[in-house]
Amino acid sequence: MELAAALIVLGHVCGVVVLGWLYFRRYQVARPPIGIFNLADVAIVLCGVVVVPVAYLTLPLWLVGGLLAIGALGALSAVLEPIVRSRGARWATLCAVAVTELWLAAGDAAAGSPLPTINNVVVGLVALGIANLWAQSGLRARDAALLGAALAVYDVVATSWLPLMGDLFSRVAALPFAPLVSWPISDDAAVGIGLGDLLVATLFPLVMRKAYGRAAGLTALGLGIGGIVVAFLVTGWAALAIFPVMVVLGPLMVVQYGIWGWQRGPERTTWHYLQDEPLEARPVRPACAL
Amino acid sequence: MLTDLFAQLRFTVSLLFGVPFDVRSLEHLADSLRLTRIERGAIDAEAAELLAGPALDGATRQAVQLRRFRTQAGRAARETAYYGRLFDQLGLDPARLRHEEIARVPTTSKLAVRADPDAFVRRTARPSFRTVTTGTTGTPTAICFSHDEMRAYAALSAISLLSQGLVGPDDVVQISTSARATLGNTCFAGACTLAGALVHQAGLVSAVQTLGLLTERRSIAGKRDRVSVLLTYPSHLGDVVEQGLRGGLGPADFGVERIFVGGELVTAGLKARARHLFGEVRFVEGYAMTETWPLGGALCPDGHLHFETSQALIEVLDPETGTSALPGCPGTVVVTPFPPYRQTTILLRYDTRDVVRVLPAPPVCALRHLPATGHLQGKLDLAVRHDEGWTFPRDVLEALEALDEVPLPARCGFWAVPGGVSVEVVTRQGDDPPVRRAVERALGERGIPVRSLRLLDDAAELRSPLPLRGDLREATFRGPNGRPSHEPSGLSDANRPLLAAWR
Numbered sequence: 018m019e020l021a022a023a024l025i026v027l028g029h030v031c032g033v034v035v036l037g038w039l040y041f042r043r044y045q046v047a048r049p050p051i052g053i054f055n056l057a058d059v060a061i062v063l064c065g066v067v068v069v070p071v072a073y074l075t076l077p078l079w080l081v082g083g084l085l086a087i088g089a090l091g092a093l094s095a096v097l098e099p100i101v102r103s104r105g106a107r108w109a110t111l112c113a114v115a116v117t118e119l120w121l122a123a124g125d126a127a128a129g130s131p132l133p134t135i136n137n138v139v140v141g142l143v144a145l146g147i148a149n150l151w152a153q154s155g156l157r158a159r160d161a162a163l164l165g166a167a168l169a170v171y172d173v174v175a176t177s178w179l180p181l182m183g184d185l186f187s188r189v190a191a192l193p194f195a196p197l198v199s200w201p202i203s204d205d206a207a208v209g210i211g212l213g214d215l216l217v218a219t220l221f222p223l224v225m226r227k228a229y230g231r232a233a234g235l236t237a238l239g240l241g242i243g244g245i246v247v248a249f250l251v252t253g254w255a256a257l258a259i260f261p262v263m264v265v266l267g268p269l270m271v272v273q274y275g276i277w278g279w280q281r282g283p284e285r286t287t288w289h290y291l292q293d294e295p296l297e298a299r300p301v302r303p304a305c306a307l
Numbered sequence: 308m309l310t311d312l313f314a315q316l317r318f319t320v321s322l323l324f325g326v327p328f329d330v331r332s333l334e335h336l337a338d339s340l341r342l343t344r345i346e347r348g349a350i351d352a353e354a355a356e357l358l359a360g361p362a363l364d365g366a367t368r369q370a371v372q373l374r375r376f377r378t379q380a381g382r383a384a385r386e387t388a389y390y391g392r393l394f395d396q397l398g399l400d401p402a403r404l405r406h407e408e409i410a411r412v413p414t415t416s417k418l419a420v421r422a423d424p425d426a427f428v429r430r431t432a433r434p435s436f437r438t439v440t441t442g443t444t445g446t447p448t449a450i451c452f453s454h455d456e457m458r459a460y461a462a463l464s465a466i467s468l469l470s471q472g473l474v475g476p477d478d479v480v481q482i483s484t485s486a487r488a489t490l491g492n493t494c495f496a497g498a499c500t501l502a503g504a505l506v507h508q509a510g511l512v513s514a515v516q517t518l519g520l521l522t523e524r525r526s527i528a529g530k531r532d533r534v535s536v537l538l539t540y541p542s543h544l545g546d547v548v549e550q551g552l553r554g555g556l557g558p559a560d561f562g563v564e565r566i567f568v569g570g571e572l573v574t575a576g577l578k579a580r581a582r583h584l585f586g587e588v589r590f591v592e593g594y595a596m597t598e599t600w601p602l603g604g605a606l607c608p609d610g611h612l613h614f615e616t617s618q619a620l621i622e623v624l625d626p627e628t629g630t631s632a633l634p635g636c637p638g639t640v641v642v643t644p645f646p647p648y649r650q651t652t653i654l655l656r657y658d659t660r661d662v663v664r665v666l667p668a669p670p671v672c673a674l675r676h677l678p679a680t681g682h683l684q685g686k687l688d689l690a691v692r693h694d695e696g697w698t699f700p701r702d703v704l705e706a707l708e709a710l711d712e713v714p715l716p717a718r719c720g721f722w723a724v725p726g727g728v729s730v731e732v733v734t735r736q737g738d739d740p741p742v743r744r745a746v747e748r749a750l751g752e753r754g755i756p757v758r759s760l761r762l763l764d765d766a767a768e769l770r771s772p773l774p775l776r777g778d779l780r781e782a783t784f785r786g787p788n789g790r791p792s793h794e795p796s797g798l799s800d801a802n803r804p805l806l807a808a809w810r
Contacts (some may be wrong), residue, residue: 050354052311052339053346061309153345154308288348 022200022208023249024136029198030215030245033141034238036221037148043224043297044099046150053155055143059164066171066213070185078192080120085194090115091141114139118193133207137198144215151221155287161224162274165217169267178259183259188209210245214262218245221270228284229277231294240269311339315357322617325375325606327647329574332457333462337501340469345476345503355470357760359615362676368616370404373406375645376620376655378411380404382646383653384431389419389426390655410631414624414641414658414802417448421599424449432651438490439547440597441779445462448664450597452490453651460601461497471503473565473591477502481520483539483547484570485511485779495567499636505530511543511779514550521547522560533562541571542777544581545715546709551584558586567591570776572685572701576645576708580715594683599642601649606682611670613662613677622656623665623680637666638708639687640680664701689773691723695756698728700773706749712742720771727756731771 038256073081090111101107118139121132176182190207199209218241226234244265251268278284285293317332336358344350363371371764380401385537394401399411419428427450428434441447452460468474480499482492492508494750499506505527509520521534539547544566551560554762563585573592594604594612602619604612614621619754623638624631634639640659664681672679684690685700700722707717712734717733730750743762750757 049308049311050351050357051315051336051343052308053342054308055342060308157345286348288346288347291348 019208019253022202023253026198026208027242027249028139028209029137029212029245030218031242032145032200033215034219034222034242036141036226037145038226038238040096040145040232041149041223042150042221043273044149045296046095046146046153046156047098050152051134054160055157056163057156057158058157059160062164063167063171066168070175070181073185074188075182078188080138082192082236083190085189085192085196086118089194092143092146092150093139095150096142105280114118115193116218122191122193133200133253136193137200139194140196140198140212141215143196144212144219147216148220148223151220152227153287156220156224157180158221158224158228158274158277158284161221162270165221165263165267165270167267168263169261172261172263172267176259182211182261186259194298208264213244214266216244217263217266221266221273225273225277227287227290229281230285233273233277233281237270237273240273241266244269245277310338314339318358318582321647323616325378325646325750327373327650328455328463330458330462333466334501337465337469337498338759340466341476341501341503343470350470350472358470359468359595363616368678369406369416372645373404373409373622375617375644376409377402377404379645379649379653380655381645383427383655386429386431386651387427389415389423390653390804409620409656409748414629414654414656414748415654416658417598417660420450420654420657421446421448422521424451427654429651429653436489437592438597439487439552441485441487441776446515447787448598450490450600450652459647460494461501463601464494464498468498473567474499474504474536476503477530478502478504478535479504479525479527479533479562480504480538480750481534482506482508483511483516483517483520483537483543485776487779488570490596490600491570494569494601499536504536504620511777514543514546517543517547518551518554519554521563531562535562536565537563539565540776541568541577542716543572544568544773545577545717545776546777548577548581548584549715549733552580556584558584561585564592565589569593572683572704574701574705574708576705576710577715578736579709580711592675593714596660596661599644600654601660602644604643604680605674605677607670607672607674609670609672609705610682611666611672611674611677611679612682613670614672615677617645619680619763620656621680623663624658626662632665634665637662637664637699639663661685662687662690662697668801690723691728693723693727693756695727698755702749702753703730703787704773706753706755707746710745712736712739713743716775716777718750718766718772719771720769720773721755723770724758727758729759729761730755730757731761731763731769733763733766735764738762 093111093114094107095108097107101110117135118132121130121135124130186197186209190197190199196207196212198215199207201207221241222234222238225237245262248260248262248265251257314332314335317329318336320326321328336563340350340354343354357684358757380390384394384401385391388393393413396409399408432451432745433453435454436452437449438452439447439449459692474480478499482496484492486492486508496506496508509517521537524532526532561584566585568587569592573590578590585768592606596603599619602614604614606612620643622631622641623634624641625638626804638659640663642659643655643657643658661682666679666681668702669675670679683701689700691698701718703721704717707713713732714735717732719730721728721730734746736742739762746762747757747760768773
């Protein structure tokens with residue numbers, strides 16, 4: 018049961034990472050016209066990573082649920098915008114997702130509920146959307162590696178030394194738009210991975226591809242998934258309740274950046290990346306002959 | 308990216324409410340645009356729209372401008388000697404001025420500013436930069452600015468240059484204007500520096516030296532191999548074009564892509580002939596002057612001069628009646644620069660003496676949301692009133708510079724005579740019959756009632772020549788033989804005989 022749940026979660030992870038890769042090559046997320054995602058933004062994200070879990074443990078549940086919903090729907094909107102051109106259709110989709118999540122979360126959370134499936138898809142798309150937004154906004158591989166390194170340190174403290182992450186996941190797991198991809202193994206236990214870990218695993222292959230090319234991106238993709246598999250294996254083998262995944266992913270990111278940077282020299286800018294590897298043109302639907 | 312939001316918000320607050328600019332926010336925005344340009348290769352059009360602020364309808368625009376005028380007038384009355392006396396005499400409360408009462412405030416003349424420029428400086432201001440105009444139309448005028456104003460102008464210009472794709476980090480910029488044009492040079496050089504470009508101030512040297520610098524090849528990593536952006540006066544550009552074409556230079560000798568040209572009238576003939584020398588370059592024209600800085604008029608493809616509402620109140624007054632000029636009629640541009648753009652030296656209803664025509668109908672061009680006038684016609688003091696109306700410098704210069712028979716820059720003069728206008732012009736062949744016919748036809752097509760025409764082959768014989776900024780020469784050291792000791796290093800060996808011919 019536990020193995021099956023782990024495989025399902027890993028399947029979701031692989032799906033999100035690969036879909037994120039494909040999305041990156043096919044669609045352009047609507048991003049702010051001014052500014053690039055730089056080290057200052059990474060610092061702001063790290064501040065958020067530290068502050069938000071504490072806030073989520075302190076604020077009333079209804080407020081936490083509301084904030085999760087707003088964040089998730091915003092990210093979903095960014096993901097859908099280049100795919101679903103009709104604003105009405107996008108709004109309808111977002112409303113349907115919101116209603117479904119709220120309805121399922123308010124209902125019986127017993128085994129067999131479709132909430133985990135729905136939520137896993139939504140969280141996967143949120144991770145895909147944020148990863149593409151950051152990567153397409155010019156996040157450099159160096160800054161992503163620094164983010165990974167900082168998150169690795171934070172994850173050790175917040176997950177292994179402090180009960181912060183465990184308490185957070187316990188508190189939000191039953192909420193709509195819960196920030197984790199999970200699969201139940203019993204009524205009160207599940208196997209899962211947090212949105213943050215999934216986001217980093219999806220993000221890094223994109224920035225490495227932009228910076229150093231397809232080979233570097235695919236290497237990052239494979240090592241990211243492999244790192245998560247290792248984390249799951251260690252968790253299972255050591256019978257841990259929770260494991261700081263970033264402890265595996267963070268150093269992997271730093272090492273990859275170091276090796277590719279040493280081999281290939283300075284990173285490419287977005288412009289140079291698109292010059293070298295133009296995006297795939299979206300197919301034009303042929304006119305119907307009547 | 309996230310920090311840019313705060314900078315954008317702060318900038319918007321200044322635009323909307325007239326709050327003084329936060330210079331660091333402006334510089335941060337300029338830097339973000341520069342980094343965006345480097346990362347993505349270009350700035351999206353949305354960036355320019357975002358920074359321009361919302362388009363205002365007529366009523367809102369009038370309300371905003373009235374509020375800003377009151378603020379500026381209140382400061383002027385309280386803190387400047389000139390306007391303090393003026394408002395005492397008028398018995399007007401500037402804080403309660405209604406829109407229709409603005410016309411009761413007399414226009415401020417160039418003479419008044421020239422006579423006592425310090426009387427327009429706010430007592431509470433901290434001026435640190437005093438600039439003097441080049442005085443091509445008379446005695447120079449002096450205007451003071453603060454350190455923050457100068458930094459803001461450079462940042463605002465950089466934001467404009469980057470968001471319109473006019474200057475970028477890989478550009479090499481040459482400023483070929485008078486070294487005395489300190490305000491324009493400082494702001495443009497500062498803006499280009501913020502945009503990441505390499506800037507050099509060449510000064511107003513000989514056309515040969517300018518050509519030498521333009522053709523000089525460089526090998527600086529990340530920069531173009533030759534000058535890609537040129538800032539100069541139309542008259543100096545004309546001189547450069549004339550010398551360059553005569554010397555057999557062509558587009559292959561240059562890397563110039565964009566030419567910022569202003570300070571004088573820019574004619575279609577000049578631009579056409581410049582393209583023969585430089586190839587398909589983009590001309591960037593606008594309207595600006597020291598006294599009303601940083602107000603800038605933007606020229607649209609339809610030939611309208613558009614002005615940003617938040618920068619100043621623009622009026623066009625009939626030079627004869629002093630009231631608002633009628634649609635289609637000429638008038639002088641009267642400007643009141645607003646806060647937060649002008650903090651140190653205040654001018655209310657400053658009569659620039661620059662002539663434009665009021666548009667006969669509201670514009671329908673891409674910039675229709677901005678108030679507009681027709682294109683600049685020249686200085687009123689250089690225009691001629693005759694029985695058939697007006698002849699402005701633009702009328703004459705457009706006619707003459709379109710002719711290949713007239714060397715650039717067109718050296719000419721014109722004045723009123725009974726029944727029309729007398730014109731004199733320097734041509735290549737002097738008073739040659741075919742040339743005379745061509746000049747007469749060109750002037751006639753512009754509706755100029757020519758009663759007398761003098762064609763000359765020597766500019767020294769002109770009786771009343773139009774002043775040209777290109778004649779504001781920088782001095783240079785002279786060698787033992789009394790000739791200029793500097794030889795441009797940019798011209799190739801193939802062109803060296805050319806230099807000997809010009810000496």
